Amino acid sequence: xxxxxxxxxxxxxxxxxxxxxKQGYKAVSTRDIARACNVTNAALYYYFPSKEALFWxxxxxxxxxxxxxxxxxxxxxxxxxxxxxxxxxxxxxxWVLQRRASFFALRRDIGEIAKKQNQDASxxxxxxxSVIIEPFETVLRQAEDEGMVMPPPQGATLGNVLLAMLxxxxxxxxxxxxxxxxxxxxxxxxxxxxxxxxxxxxxxxGETP
Numbered sequence: 001x002x003x004x005x006x007x008x009x010x011x012x013x014x015x016x017x018x019x020x021x022k023q024g025y026k027a028v029s030t031r032d033i034a035r036a037c038n039v040t041n042a043a044l045y046y047y048f049p050s051k052e053a054l055f056w057x058x059x060x061x062x063x064x065x066x067x068x069x070x071x072x073x074x075x076x077x078x079x080x081x082x083x084x085x086x087x088x089x090x091x092x093x094x095w096v097l098q099r100r101a102s103f104f105a106l107r108r109d110i111g112e113i114a115k116k117q118n119q120d121a122s123x124x125x126x127x128x129x130s131v132i133i134e135p136f137e138t139v140l141r142q143a144e145d146e147g148m149v150m151p152p153p154q155g156a157t158l159g160n161v162l163l164a165m166l167x168x169x170x171x172x173x174x175x176x177x178x179x180x181x182x183x184x185x186x187x188x189x190x191x192x193x194x195x196x197x198x199x200x201x202x203x204x205x206g207e208t209p
Contacts, residue, residue: 009047012037017058021102025055025109052113059106063131066095070135081143085162086191088136093166093183097176133159149198158198165190 015036019028030051034044048054070088077087096103110128136159143149144158152158169186176182 012039012044012047012054013058013061016054017062017102020055020058020109021105024105025051025112030054055109055113059110059128062106063128066092067131067135069095070132074135074139081139081146081148082191082195084139085136085195086187088139089162089166089187089191090183092132092163093170093187094179096167096170097173097179097183133157133163136162147200149195150200162190162194165194 012033016028016033019033019036023032028051030041030044033051033054034041037044044054048057069091073087073091074084077084137157140149140158140162144151149158152161166186169190173182173186
């Protein structure tokens with residue numbers, strides 16, 4: 001069967017994501033997705049062998065878009081690691097604030113699939129979270145190599161600490177009218193507090209840069 005140029009993989013992913021978020025993974029069938037895309041089941045299976053394969057592709061698609069946005073934020077900022085972290089964290093915080101409902105809905109569905117496969121529900125989510133953490137870890141490893149920040153305890157990562165701080169602050173923010181403004185304010189505060197805690201003093205007074 002040849003590809004249908006009018007309904008490509010991108011549109012199927014977007015439609016599936018909308019249905020999974022609105023109705024939940026269990027309630028949505030491949031027939032529902034095909035009908036919403038106005039294609040046959042066979043056309044859907046041309047791209048995805050199963051509903052579960054489609055679901056994971058939706059997750060990876062969203063994460064790839066986020067990773068690209070984080071990299072763009074890093075490239076557009078000044079070269080200092082602290083400045084890069086703030087730009088990236090602002091982008092991430094805005095993404096979370098704009099997609100809070102979908103974020104938790106997809107996390108719920110990941111847990112349900114893991115339980116169905118007799119896995120620890122947190123394991124697949126942690127593997128996916130590593131895709132988000134890695135861009136921050138790259139910047140922080142550079143800062144560590146340049147002697148700007150202290151290395152974390154064995155088994156810990158500074159990227160995890162940074163994102164945990166951000167989520168701790170965002171958890172109490174509901175019904176945000178201006179996600180960008182809140183993201184900028186929150187990211188600036190979190191990075192400042194985080195940097196003061198991990199930065200290696202560079203002058204006799206013990207003050208951090």
